[in-house]
Amino acid sequence: MQIELLVNGRIHRVDTDLERSLLNVLREDLDLTGTKYGCGEGECGACTVLLDGQPARSCLTPANAAAGKPITTIEGLEKDGALHPLQQAFLDADALQCGYCTSGMILAGAALLQKNSSPQPDDIIHAMQGNICRCGTYPRIIHAIQSAAASMKRGEHV
């Protein structure tokens, strides 16, 4: 079956079995491998993408259910060569060790920042509870989200 996926502002026509997960179609058919597999059961958040602006677990989302809706993956967060403020904040705070959780963390964090322009640590913990960093960089991720919020407020980034 042909479906249309609207990923990072581009339309992709994919011929696929409709039961395949969005995660697998992104990775295997579109070669957008920034979205990661970590568990396949919605428990780790490594596969987080934005679907219609909301964080979604692409491992549990059938590709078909995502058809026609705007999808943002980590590859689409950069705008004209400029990093999203949260990507920059992750670099500045060194909020990664192995970096395998990073895409999912940044997308979940970016979604939070859209709803809450000055999240407190408790808000972040609540919103990000479903994202695992096995390397334990949680304190730095909280710090990065807060400093991205601050720099977005100052209008340092669009």
Next chain:
Amino acid sequence: MSDAVFEKLAALTPDRRSFLKALGGGLTFLLTFEADAQESGANGHHGRGHSLPENISAWLHIGEDNTITVFTGKVEVGQNARTALTQAVSEELRTPPQAIRLVMGDTDRTPFDMGTFGSRTTPTMAPQLRRAAVAARETLLDLAARRWKVGASSLEAANGCVRNPATGKTISFGELTKGQSFVQSIGPVKVDKPLSRSLAKVDGRDFVTGKHRFTADLKRPGMLYGGILRPPAFHATVSSLDTSTAEKLPGVHVVHDGDFIGVTAPNSLAVTRALAAIKATWKTEPQPSNKNLFEYLKANPDGDAASEVVRSSVIAVDGNRPQLWTTYHISYIAHVPLEPRAAVAEWNGSKLTVWTGTQRPFGVRSELAEAFHLPEESVRVLVPDTGSAYGGKHTGECAVEAATLAKAVGRPIKLVWTREEEFTWAYFRPAGVIEIRSAVGKDGRITAWEFHNYNSGASGITMPYDVPNQEIVYHPSRSPLRQGSYRGLASTANNFARESHMDDLARAAGLDPLAFRLKNLTNQRLRAVLTAAAERFGWGRAKVGANRGAGLACGTEKGGYVATCAEISVDPDTRNVKVERVVTAFECGAIVNPDQLKNQVEGAGLMGLGGALFEAIQFANGRILNPKLSEYRVPRFSDLPALETILLNRRDLDSSGAGETPIMAIAPAIGNAIYDALQIRVRALPMAPHIVRG
């Protein structure tokens, strides 16, 4: 600089050294190690497959095109070795880190390396590379001095160039190496004191943009996806098999050889479906379960491995009748690297290339060579920077499986283990039983210490406190589950038992836990971290509130010294424990990169929190009962305590690794805090199941 620097090494003439040829002209600095400086000692195996001197550990090359390339068999698994090593070279070569490229863990292009483990990368590799970079800088200054006919000491290196401050003239490194092709060998060196500053992850941008390709992200032309049909239990054998339905699925191949049953298909859902379509029955055998694990470990000594008496120095037995006997139980736990094992295998004739995330690229190359009866030089293993390992990625099963499938179907194959496979078919941190008997005198000094560890390992088993009479023995058992390396090895278990017991002894002696420890401790480095952590925590100054408790613990292993103070709260109804605040003081000699070090200390502490409170593998009859993240709890955001980290910088001492030791004090600190809050002593890891209600 001596002219010896300019001598080509006769044994390394470029015509015999194709790797050097491939680099083109320029300067090459070979680092040699003493044989015994290699991490696991001499296995008589160094450099097979290379026609190189046996003991080369890395090389650094400066090319005519200004490229600076470092080749090392070490790998990047999240411990930031790439950054630390780049930093070492960048600082000494006075060149921005962006100009330096590190080729890591590629068995065709990097020298043999035992593996990246044991916290040895920073202590052994960074100083060597630093020294090579110093030699390179001196050579470049010398070349410029000859060219300009001035003294080398009047010149300086900056920004990838040599500069004459008197004239303002500059010349790039590449220009200086034009027409040169010499090789210098640099022997083992004493550590140069590293500079302490923080360099951010060198290729961090690739990670925050999703560009970095982990093994599971690689694609090869014509590649298919692979999957393995797993037996229902360990040690099961196939008794009947029907693959006909699976074979009819479009694009699916079934590969079957004895108990190996795998499939390949055009995408991973097709793989899952093909595996589900195979009908197999298996013969299984009864096996122990975690319910009777601890009796089993004590009753089943490993027949091949003798008990290891680590220390036995009984001076006087009289008056040292044991006052305290305690037993501790340690569960198996899993590493749970967020990137499960993965491999991409590709055959070109009889040459096999495998990309895989492993801590031992050369070990995996040997496994592959053996599995396919190939000479090692016909196998190439490459390790893309990997989604962590924590000691869990030493072996090459996934690589062998991918290569088996690839060979059978004649196409490159990507095999990514599912989370369930990662939980089941890798290996675990050993479970164990620890027994301690001790005595303390009226003056508060420990007089006798007897320590027996069954199966969990000998790492961190020695007694850091001063005790005249000691007997410390490690008894290996026949483990019912496959076990192996883990962050900090057994030091977490041994230190948990020891430091929990120390608190009980302090109570027996009527002393405060901190005062009791200090009274029995002359090791200055351990005293320093203990006092630093206690002071920052405010130990003894303020009483913690109701349903709260405070505990401390310290320990040393692999040249690192750690002390942790923890404050916990307990929900009075559920008895759920939350770790509220953790203060850790850590010292591992001279600090190379303070920010990365802090990151490692915090990360190790958080990982240790999981093993302390809730991580445990459940199993029965050769099956793992909780092989999912929904069934095996790892620390999450809400588990995060307020963390304070104190780094003591001993610039007068060599640097030791930092990825492991900081994990060892958190569990006993939490256990001691639980006792403080509830007057319940939990002598088992994980602790939470022993206290929660309901």
